[in-house]
């Protein structure tokens with residue numbers, strides 16, 4: 001899919017060039033006041049750092065994205081998406097009630113916790129039931145997330161809204177000089193792409209094209225809002241970005257050319273801010289960046305159109321054109337709490353020792369023979385084995401370092417491993433890209449990468465961890481495996 005010359009459109013944030021994918025390309029209404037003036041709101045904050053407990057309720061609701069017809073959506077504690085849950089070290093009790101008419105689960109993507117409480121496909125919460133677990137949280141500060149993870153239903157359920165952000169905090173951001181005022185200088189942005197029908201209702205479909213490349217929308221939705229404006233102080237603002245899309249890969253930059261100062265990757269903070277012109281974010285990945293909004297009154301977070309199809313051979317780049325993801329307006333009345341970039345944050349880069357690591361190879365297969373279009377097991381597999389709930393693919397040992405060599409021969413696949421955080425040791429035989437040097441739990445494999453990791457938590461055969469492609473249609477179709485840790 002060659003994404004054609006992008007055009008940035010005002011007011012409504014539309015992805016350019018979707019016509020090439022056979023998707024109706026919705027043009028903006030001239031001045032749809034309802035969307036242009038709307039201020040970006042944050043998900044509600046569920047702070048469990050003191051109470052050490054939180055409750056989620058998976059429920060159905062209606063969301064009116066375009067101020068036309070309402071869409072049927074799912075959410076946790078609200079109509080669409082869920083709260084930002086803030087947790088700290090120690091044991092936290094989580095309660096998940098399922099008020100929907102189908103099984104759901106809540107996988108804590110990025111939490112380093114035992115397989116028994118991981119919330120994957122082996123821990124469904126049946127309709128009407130409640131799941132209570134204790135999460136033993138011991139890991140460093142990070143922006144994680146949670147989402148439903150029912151085998152063959154993940155794509156549809158996450159698309160409908162069963163996802164939210166989870167912050168692990170140690171309360172020391174002031175010492176580090178990092179902004180931490182929720183919704184003011186510390187913003188959470190859940191970035192998704194969606195499609196809407198003529199009446200403005202969100203639609204999901206999985207035809208042949210979506211089965212192959214994953215679901216791609218033509219409209220950017222941030223925190224469930226379209227075309228909103230984030231109001232920020234004229235200082236340092238922290239953006240916690242989650243790519244909560246089913247399949248779209250973003251490459252973010254600022255319209256002004258202002259640098260993105262990366263301070264955290266998926267699984268933790270960096271030693272110091274790393275200035276980058278652009279950062280690629282694949283489904284499932286998170287990144288924390290600082291943007292300096294001093295000396296301007298407005299700016300925009302853009303994304304390039306990144307194409308990712310088997311026909312393109314999974315090449316990074318291509319496409320051309322960009323689209324607005326989030327507009328920002330500086331409010332001079334807001335006093336910036338942090339005016340200068342921190343020089344050091346003080347966290348360590350991954351430093352696992354590869355000596356004596358157990359080596360494993362994983363090839364993400366799409367089966368380019370006729371079966372690739374199939375919805376189930378049609379060639380989507382890892383090492384030729386489509387996901388099978390009753391088969392443990394890998395038996396790992398607790399405390400043992402492992403070196404996973406992952407290859408994606410057909411197109412780029414975001415590879416995620418549960419129950420650990422890893423170091424990207426190399427990409428295509430070269431040192432890993434600057435943006436991948438911190439701790440990760442999901443990484444976009446563009447060719448081949450070596451991941452170094454260790455499993456410190458147990459995962460018995462009846463509650464194994466998953467590893468999979470985070471293009472949700474690929475995961476559901478079988479590009480997933482499971483492993484035990486004993």
Ligand code: C2O
Nearest residue numbers: 107109284416466
């Ligand atoms: Cu975010 Cu196994 O998933």
Ligand code: CU
Nearest residue numbers: 108109110418
């Ligand atoms: Cu996960």
Ligand code: CU
Nearest residue numbers: 413469471474
């Ligand atoms: Cu994939």
